Amino acid sequence: MAQTMPKRRLEKIGLSVTGACVALVTLVVVALILMVAGKGLSAFFKDGVNPLEFFAGTKWDLQNTNENGMPYVGALPLIVTSSAVMVLSTLLALPIAVGSAIFAVEIKPEFGRRVFQPMVELLVGIPSVVFGLIGFHVVVGFMKTVLGSPTGLGILPGSIVLAVMILPTITTFSIDALRAVPASYRQGSLALGCTRWQTIWHVVLHAAKSSLITATILGMTRAFGETLAVRMVIGGIEVMPTGLLDSASTITTTLTTSMAVYADGSPQSDILWSLGLLLMGMSLVFILIIHFVGRKGATERG
Amino acid sequence: MIETLEQSVASPALEELKAPVLYTKDVNVWYGDHHALQDTSLDFHKGEITALIGPSGCGKSTYLRCLNLMNREIQGCQITGEIFYREHDINTPEEDLYELRKSIGMVFQQPNPFPKTIYENIAFAPRCHGQRNKATLDELVEESLRGAALWDEVKDKLNKSAQALSGGQQQRLCIARALALKPDVILLDEPCSALDPISTLAIEELMHSIAAGRAIIIVTHNMEQATRVSNRTAFFYMGEMVETGETEQIFNAPKSQRLNDYLSGRFS
Amino acid sequence: MAETTETPAVGGPDIDPSITSASPSVVDPRADAAERERLRRRAVNQDKFATGVLTAIIGLVLLIVVAMVAYILIEGAYTLVQPGFLTERSRANGTAGGVAYQLFDSFYLLFLTLIISVPISLGGAIFMVEYAPNGPVKRIASTAVETLSSLPSIVVGMFGFLVFSVGFGWKYSIISGAVALTMFNIPILVRAIQQALEDVPQAQRDACLAMGLTRWEATVHVLVPSAMSAIVTGVVLSAGRVFGEAAALLFTSGMSSPVSLNFLSFGFTSPSSAWNIFRPGESLAVHIYKIYGEGSPEAQQIVWGTAALLMICVLIFNVVARLAGRALSRKVTGV
Numbered sequence: 001m002a003q004t005m006p007k008r009r010l011e012k013i014g015l016s017v018t019g020a021c022v023a024l025v026t027l028v029v030v031a032l033i034l035m036v037a038g039k040g041l042s043a044f045f046k047d048g049v050n051p052l053e054f055f056a057g058t059k060w061d062l063q064n065t066n067e068n069g070m071p072y073v074g075a076l077p078l079i080v081t082s083s084a085v086m087v088l089s090t091l092l093a094l095p096i097a098v099g100s101a102i103f104a105v106e107i108k109p110e111f112g113r114r115v116f117q118p119m120v121e122l123l124v125g126i127p128s129v130v131f132g133l134i135g136f137h138v139v140v141g142f143m144k145t146v147l148g149s150p151t152g153l154g155i156l157p158g159s160i161v162l163a164v165m166i167l168p169t170i171t172t173f174s175i176d177a178l179r180a181v182p183a184s185y186r187q188g189s190l191a192l193g194c195t196r197w198q199t200i201w202h203v204v205l206h207a208a209k210s211s212l213i214t215a216t217i218l219g220m221t222r223a224f225g226e227t228l229a230v231r232m233v234i235g236g237i238e239v240m241p242t243g244l245l246d247s248a249s250t251i252t253t254t255l256t257t258s259m260a261v262y263a264d265g266s267p268q269s270d271i272l273w274s275l276g277l278l279l280m281g282m283s284l285v286f287i288l289i290i291h292f293v294g295r296k297g298a299t300e301r302g
Numbered sequence: 303m304i305e306t307l308e309q310s311v312a313s314p315a316l317e318e319l320k321a322p323v324l325y326t327k328d329v330n331v332w333y334g335d336h337h338a339l340q341d342t343s344l345d346f347h348k349g350e351i352t353a354l355i356g357p358s359g360c361g362k363s364t365y366l367r368c369l370n371l372m373n374r375e376i377q378g379c380q381i382t383g384e385i386f387y388r389e390h391d392i393n394t395p396e397e398d399l400y401e402l403r404k405s406i407g408m409v410f411q412q413p414n415p416f417p418k419t420i421y422e423n424i425a426f427a428p429r430c431h432g433q434r435n436k437a438t439l440d441e442l443v444e445e446s447l448r449g450a451a452l453w454d455e456v457k458d459k460l461n462k463s464a465q466a467l468s469g470g471q472q473q474r475l476c477i478a479r480a481l482a483l484k485p486d487v488i489l490l491d492e493p494c495s496a497l498d499p500i501s502t503l504a505i506e507e508l509m510h511s512i513a514a515g516r517a518i519i520i521v522t523h524n525m526e527q528a529t530r531v532s533n534r535t536a537f538f539y540m541g542e543m544v545e546t547g548e549t550e551q552i553f554n555a556p557k558s559q560r561l562n563d564y565l566s567g568r569f570s
Numbered sequence: 571m572a573e574t575t576e577t578p579a580v581g582g583p584d585i586d587p588s589i590t591s592a593s594p595s596v597v598d599p600r601a602d603a604a605e606r607e608r609l610r611r612r613a614v615n616q617d618k619f620a621t622g623v624l625t626a627i628i629g630l631v632l633l634i635v636v637a638m639v640a641y642i643l644i645e646g647a648y649t650l651v652q653p654g655f656l657t658e659r660s661r662a663n664g665t666a667g668g669v670a671y672q673l674f675d676s677f678y679l680l681f682l683t684l685i686i687s688v689p690i691s692l693g694g695a696i697f698m699v700e701y702a703p704n705g706p707v708k709r710i711a712s713t714a715v716e717t718l719s720s721l722p723s724i725v726v727g728m729f730g731f732l733v734f735s736v737g738f739g740w741k742y743s744i745i746s747g748a749v750a751l752t753m754f755n756i757p758i759l760v761r762a763i764q765q766a767l768e769d770v771p772q773a774q775r776d777a778c779l780a781m782g783l784t785r786w787e788a789t790v791h792v793l794v795p796s797a798m799s800a801i802v803t804g805v806v807l808s809a810g811r812v813f814g815e816a817a818a819l820l821f822t823s824g825m826s827s828p829v830s831l832n833f834l835s836f837g838f839t840s841p842s843s844a845w846n847i848f849r850p851g852e853s854l855a856v857h858i859y860k861i862y863g864e865g866s867p868e869a870q871q872i873v874w875g876t877a878a879l880l881m882i883c884v885l886i887f888n889v890v891a892r893l894a895g896r897a898l899s900r901k902v903t904g905v
Contacts, residue, residue: 007400007784014786015701021693022711025756029714032721032729032753039732099627107624116628118888119635125807125884126638127814129858130877134638136862164634171631195617225722227817228859252724252817259728260821264736276728283720375779377704403782410780414773417796426791427781476777483781 033280040277043270049073054274060238062258062268073271075251077240079278082250084155084241085230086223089162094216097167101174106186106200117175123168132232135161140233149245153235156244161229166219173218177211178204210297214290221286225279227252251275321389322347323517324369324406324487329383329393331364331373338364341383342543344536346517348486351509353528353549354521356538357564362521365538366489369519370406371399387487404431406487407480412496413472415464415479420447420456423464423475424482431483442482450478451508470501477508488512490520494527506531525565529553537561639881646878649871656879659830664861665869669876671827674844675744675851676813676883679823682748682847683755683812688805690752691759692794698760699767700775700785700793719757723818726753731821742850747823751812758811762804766797799899803891810887814880816855824850825860854880 043049047070057074065071100120104112139160144152181204189199205212235247238254249257255275262268322345331339339361346352354362367373368381371392385393392402415423424446425439433439443460447453452474456467464475473493480488490509494502509518509531522528528535529549536546537558545558556562649655658668694711702708718726730750740746770793778788794801831844838846852860858876861869 007782008398010786011784014784014789015697018693018697018701019707021690022697022707024690025694025718025760026711026714028753029718031733032726033717035732036725036729096627096631099624100631103624103628107621116632118892119632121807122639122885122888123635125810125814125888127816127855127880127884129816129855129862130642130814130880133858133862133873133877134641138641164638167631167634195613197617197620198613200620221720225720225724227722227724232859232862252722255724255728256817256820259731264732273728276725279722279725283722284717287716287720370780372776372780375776400782400784403780405782408776408780410773410776412773414771414777416774416777416792418792427778427783430783430787430791479777479781 036273036276036280039270039273040280041274043073043267043274047267047270049267049271049274054271055079058240060254062262062271071268071271073274075275075278077238078249078251078254078275081155081234081241081248082224082252085158085162085234085250086220088155088159088244089166089223090216090220092159092163093167093170093219096163097170097215097219098174098212101171101178102200102205104171104175105178106196106204112175117172120168120171123164124172128165128226128229129232131161131165132229135229135233143245147245151235151247152245153233153247154243154245155234155241155248158230158234158248158250159244161233162223162226165226165229166222169222170215170219173215174208174212177208177215180211181207210293210300213293217286217290217293221283224282224286225252227256231256251279255279322386324385324387326365326368326386327384329365329368329381329385331361331368331382332380333376334378338541339368340542342538344543344546346487346519348515348517349513350534351513351518351520351532353532353535354519354538355523355525355528355535356544358523359540360538361541361543362536362538363491364541365543366491366519366521368393369487369489370403370408371397372403372408374399404483405485406489407483407485408489409473409476409480409491409493411492413469413476415467415472415475417463417465419461420464420467420475421460424479427479428482446478446482447475449481449512450474451504451511452478468501470497470504473497473501473505474508477505477512481512485516487517487519490518492521492523495523502527525553537564539564639885642874642877642881645874646876646881649875650878652875655872655875659827660857660872663826664857665864665866665872667872669854669857669872669879671831672852672854672857672876673879674831674833675823675827676853676855678844679744679747679751679819679851679853680809680813682744683751684805684809686748687752687755687759691756691763692801694756695760695763695767696789696794699764700789715757715760718753719761723754723815726750727818727821729753730818735822740848742822742824743848744823744851745847747819747851747853748847750818750822751815754815754818755808755812758808759804762808763797763801766800766804767793769800770796799895799897802898803895806887806891806894810884810891813853813883813887814855816853816859819853819856820859823852823856825852825856826850827852854883 044051044054049070054073054075056076057072058076059072059074060077061072063071100116104116135157139157140152142152143149143154143157185203185207186199189203190196194202230250231253234249234253236249236253236257237247238249241248255272258268259272262272325343325345327343329339329342330337342361342365344352344365354366356362364373368385369387371381371385373379373381381393383393384391387402387406416426418426421443424443428439428442433442444453444457447456452471455471456462456475464472467475473496477488477493494505497505506527509520512518520528520531532549534546535549535552537544537552537556537560539560545552545556545561547557552561553565556565655668656673657670659671660669661667694715698708698711702711727750730746730753734740734746734749735742738746774792774796775785775788778792779785783791828842828849830842832840832842833844835843836845837843839848840846841849843849854876858873858880862873864870864873
């Protein structure tokens with residue numbers, strides 16, 4: 001049937017069908033952004049929450065209300081915890097990820113492609129609840145017995161679990177970044193008598209710098225947005241963290257536990273949407289940074 | 303087998319032979335701001351093989367890709383001027399590109415058979431153009447493969463992958479694929495540059511046989527090849543068509559200084 | 571590599587002055603030779619040390635992967651082989667019995683998700699690669715896809731909850747969950763299919779167009795078949811991700827299955843029909859999250875059994891993705 005149709009019409013149909021798919025996806029994303037933004041901002045405009053209290057207040061308690069009948073909505077403890085977990089897990093994962101990427105690309109490329117990469121991809125596929133479960137038993141257990149923490153829950157176990165989760169993300173993108181460095185750079189350096197390590201350190205890493213930064217930011221994005229695995233090892237108490245081994249709660253874990261509790265349209269639900277908006281805003285900022293780094297890298301390369 | 307092919311194109315009357323099947327008037331091509339081709343006017347007749355020669359980047363391939371408007375597929379590419387095919391200007395937005403490209407075949411530099419069987423490589427396009435009859439398709443496949451002097455080599459493995467063929471066979475398959483649409487113009491863009499000398503020879507011989515009743519236009523960087531296969535030659539240099547004429551005259555008595563320099567190897 | 575480490579480090583001006591410890595002023599050739607020898611030793615030792623450290627790091631990573639997988643499988647093996655674990659429904663809010671419904675719901679969710687997301691992603695990717703390779707539409711669409719991919723899945727879950735569960739009145743239902751998972755899956759799939767199509771040589775497109783075929787015909791008959799093995803690999807790998815996703819499901823498909831499901835009832839609206847897409851459902855991953863904190867030994871065994879089951883499914887997806895991709899590419903190229 002399609003073959004007998006005039007070609008131009010066929011082409012138009014193809015264009016419209018595939019274009020509709022793109023339009024649908026774009027529309028959904030725009031709708032998502034607008035709705036999350038609308039919902040998230042209504043806490044400030046409709047319920048009269050002071051943004052200053054939201055960003056700087058240190059008391060988060062949705063169950064009890066203050067003299068004005070409003071819940072306590074100081075989200076600073078959650079923001080601090082989320083950031084701490086993100087930074088700490090990145091610091092833990094980054095050297096391991098980049099180190100293993102170097103090994104897999106520069107030192108044993110065959111082993112890297114055949115053995116190491118499939119292994120790392122396997123790690124990507126492990127569901128986050130399984131990470132959380134292992135964290136809950138192994139990492140938390142370790143905190144209890146070795147470090148003598150009473151509950152074993154907190155920012156440190158959360159960061160360790162997250163570090164393992166973002167490790168494959170950073171590693172995979174780093175491997176791609178290093179592979180993209182032209183072999184001629186390495187040969188040029190080796191031909192000048194530099195050792196392999198000097199070549200890696202001064203030439204390869206330098207050339208792959210902007211892609212490595214992108215890889216790191218992608219890992220941080222994942223760490224910031226990860227929910228259940230963190231929820232299972234962090235404790236879930238919404239107070240300002242005072243140490244790495246005290247129960248705390250991130251933005252995402254607070255959403256998990258509270259979202260379904262409050263009726264849609266209540267101040268509590270609205271303020272939770274503000275947290276959602278904050279998460280979304282952060283991931284948009286990360287995208288912008290990635291684009292900025294990418295463009296800068298591109299201009300540097302010329 | 304050549305006879306069967308010739309029957310398919312209406313046997314040309316004498317006056318038709320004189321009138322070019324395809325000609326261009328003042329064709330210019332821009333890639334963005336880059337003026338890649340200037341004011342090129344050439345005629346192509348059925349039964350003739352025209353070689354387009356010149357150093358790399360001279361615009362010969364660009365010109366070839368105007369003749370079936372393949373340049374339209376490149377973003378930022380703009381073609382001006384008139385391109386007459388069967389006595390009407392095809393360089394208009396209304397032109398039916400699909401009908402046009404059906405009757406102007408093209409063969410590329412790298413053999414590019416589809417990752418399909420040999421049979422499907424040939425039958426696929428006619429089927430898309432509306433030919434659904436299995437028996438007719440079978441006939442067409444045989445006829446086209448014979449036309450490309452490939453039938454005897456592949457008749458027992460029509461259902462094998464085309465990508466298992468050798469480079470020369472693949473290129474002849476690409477020619478057969480073009481023949482299957484019964485074109486009256488065939489454009490060849492350096493068809494032998496990726497092939498070994500023996501395969502090259504086979505393709506050159508093939509060109510003479512498919513030229514009957516068709517205009518053949520071949521871009522080549524190999525000047526010996528141009529003298530071996532073509533009747534007419536056009537020399538391009540820096541986006542300009544410098545000189546055109548009988549092949550013999552072009553190579554033995556060039557009129558322009560630039561062509562003379564090119565032939566004597568002052569630049570390449 | 572050995573011979574390069576033995577060569578003296580003469581260094582080059584283009585690389586980095588610090589390699590040769592900034593010795594451009596060569597005055598005394600003998601003193602310079604001694605200095606060079608010292609530098610060479612240091613460079614070689616550095617190289618050996620760095621290689622050692624990197625080897626240790628990669629060993630650690632491999633150890634983590636192997637240990638994790640082995641730990642889950644060993645902890646869960648006992649439960650997995652218990653009769654009824656895979657065939658019985660759960661009792662006492664999941665702390666007893668089997669995980670038959672959860673297993674079914676996981677696959678049902680996955681099936682529905684792929685049914686919705688594969689065509690949309692395929693269409694979107696074809697549009698971006700074949701129809702609008704450089705236009706502004708592609709830039710907008712890529713940005714949209716990128717945004718969707720970077721959103722935390724909990725945000726996608728909240729959006730699904732707001733729009734599908736509350737807005738459309740679907741409540742906690744399989745279909746709500748599947749649509750939320752679709753949003754989570756589309757960016758992964760679009761990227762994979764886009765990459766697969768971009769990897770098809772341009773010559774294939776040119777050949778089609780030069781024969782007077784439309785882009786649509788070229789795509790359907792040549793480009794998609796050529797890219798099929800990579801597309802299938804991408805789809806199966808994304809299926810593994812979808813299968814283990816839980817955060818987007820908490821507020822959309824819910825955290826419990828109906829008490830009893832009838833697999834033989836094809837009344838798609840009946841609340842007890844297994845195939846009813848408007849009933850709540852609970853995936854294996856959500857099940858783990860629901861009961862991981864339960865203290866009873868039986869509940870713990872179920873948690874580990876479920877985790878092992880999930881792990882095995884993901885492993886199977888991984889293997890299938892590789893095998894299917896390889897088999898298809900052999901079939902397409904015929905070699």
